Amino acid sequence: LQAMSDNESANEEDWLALRPQEPSPSQCCGSGCKPCIYDVYEKELAQWERAKAKQDKSLLMGKKEQSNNSELNPDTFTAFSVSSVEQLTEDTYQYKFELPGNSSLRLSLGQHIVLRGVVNGLEVQRAYTPISPRNAEGYFEVLIKCYEAGLMSQYIKTWKRGDVVFWRGPFGGFPYQPNKHGELLMLASGTGLAPMIPILQSITDDEEDETFVTLVGCFPTFDKIYLKPLLQDLARYWNIRIFYVLSQETSLEKLPWSYQENTYTARLNEDLMKTIVNSCRRKPFVLICGSSAFNEDMSRYLKAAGIEENSCFVF
Numbered sequence: 242l243q244a245m246s247d248n249e250s251a252n253e254e255d256w257l258a259l260r261p262q263e264p265s266p267s268q269c270c271g272s273g274c275k276p277c278i279y280d281v282y283e284k285e286l287a288q289w290e291r292a293k294a295k296q297d298k299s300l301l302m303g304k305k306e307q308s309n310n311s312e313l314n315p316d317t318f319t320a321f322s323v324s325s326v327e328q329l330t331e332d333t334y335q336y337k338f339e340l341p342g343n344s345s346l347r348l349s350l351g352q353h354i355v356l357r358g359v360v361n362g363l364e365v366q367r368a369y370t371p372i373s374p375r376n377a378e379g380y381f382e383v384l385i386k387c388y389e390a391g392l393m394s395q396y397i398k399t400w401k402r403g404d405v406v407f408w409r410g411p412f413g414g415f416p417y418q419p420n421k422h423g424e425l426l427m428l429a430s431g432t433g434l435a436p437m438i439p440i441l442q443s444i445t446d447d448e449e450d451e452t453f454v455t456l457v458g459c460f461p462t463f464d465k466i467y468l469k470p471l472l473q474d475l476a477r478y479w480n481i482r483i484f485y486v487l488s489q490e491t492s493l494e495k496l497p498w499s500y501q502e503n504t505y506t507a508r509l510n511e512d513l514m515k516t517i518v519n520s521c522r523r524k525p526f527v528l529i530c531g532s533s534a535f536n537e538d539m540s541r542y543l544k545a546a547g548i549e550e551n552s553c554f555v556f
Contacts, residue, residue: 252296256289256293259289260286260289261282261285261289262282263282275315275412276315276316278366281316288300313410313411315409315411316409318407318409320405320406321339321340321405321406321408322338322405323339323400323401323402323404323406324339324380324402325337325402326400326402329467330464332386332387333384333386333431333432333465334387335372335382335383336382336385336397337380337381337382338382338408340379340380341379343379344379345378346371346381346411348371348375348410348411348439349416350375350415350436350439350440350443351370351413351415351417351436351437351439351440351556352370352371352410352412352413353368353369353411353412353413353414354369354408354409354410355367355369355410356368356393356407358393358396358397359396360392360393360395363392365393368412369383369384369385369435370383370384370439370556371435372384372434372438372439372468373439374439374443375439375442383435384434385397386431413556415436415440419447419449419450419452420450420452422526423452423453423522423524423525424452424453424522424526425452425453426454426455426521426525426526426528427440427527428457428459428527428529428530428531428539429457429459429529430460430530430532430535431531432467433459433529433530433532434467434530435530436530437456437528437530438468440528441456441475441481442475444480444481445475445478445481451480453480453481453521453523454480454481455482455483455517455521455525456472456475456482457485457486457517458472458484458485459485459486460485460487460488462487462489463500466487473499476503482503484503484504485504485505486505486507486508486509486513487504487505487506488507488509490504509538509542511545511546514539514545515546518543518548519546524552525548526552527543527552527553527554528553528556529553529554530556540555
């Protein structure tokens with residue numbers, strides 16, 4: 242009888258060891274993903290409770306935390322290998338990840354994916370938007386700004402070629418349809434450029450798509466503008482205009498002449514917003530991506546410029 246009760250307590254311990262752990266706040270990237278890490282936890286907990294009630298561990302076999310088959314999945318993390326690291330500015334990097342064969346991530350425009358990192362034993366998750374073209378085969382690329390004190394940044398800064406990191410997704414996105422809007426006005430601050438790039442590329446790749454685009458990129462200085470060659474290429478298309486708003490530059494004279502006529506040295510304020518909106522060829526539909534403070538400011542300035550909330554989409 243004693244042996245039986247020992248077995249029972251060992252069995253109880255086994256089940257407790259299999260119980261899914263509740264996520265900590267640092268594990269939620271805060272981007273409103275469906276499923277959120279908390280949704281995944283609730284699902285796994287219900288699965289564990291069913292299996293424990295029936296005393297059948299085989300019911301947990303479907304529970305997979307991560308996978309190595311390189312198929313992106315919203316519920317589980319998948320391993321991807323870093324194929325190159327390119328430093329773009331003092332704190333911003335472009336990372337390229339391998340996809341097996343000629344496969345593609347098949348994201349919708351502007352969708353983000355969630356990265357998992359472990360720093361000092363603490364699991365952290367953050368959302369990033371791939372900047373590679375939607376039809377890119379065999380790879381995808383992500384633009385990441387590293388912050389001095391950021392937990393995830395400490396982890397990302399250690400990456401080198403060949404390292405394996407875990408992503409899940411995709412989530413969100415902007416339901417873009419060719420020619421649905423006469424003009425898109427894109428307001429991007431820093432790495433907020435990321436979701437705009439695939440949309441721009443899909444417009445320039447489609448000869449039937451005659452949507453006008455005005456992209457406004459907000460950066461502190463000229464040196465901190467990301468992806469200059471790519472943006473210069475895009476600006477050559479008849480329907481794409483690109484403006485830069487450099488909050489810490491004092492004079493246009495220091496800039497290359499090709500940038501002088503489409504750059505403002507100031508913060509993007511209400512007056513400048515009205516000027517930009519009035520310069521659009523048609524009444525624009527607006528896409529906004531930046532910090533929460535940037536997004537709130539832009540929404541306010543747009544309202545003052547006569548753009549209603551239902552004509553805006555915030556990433």
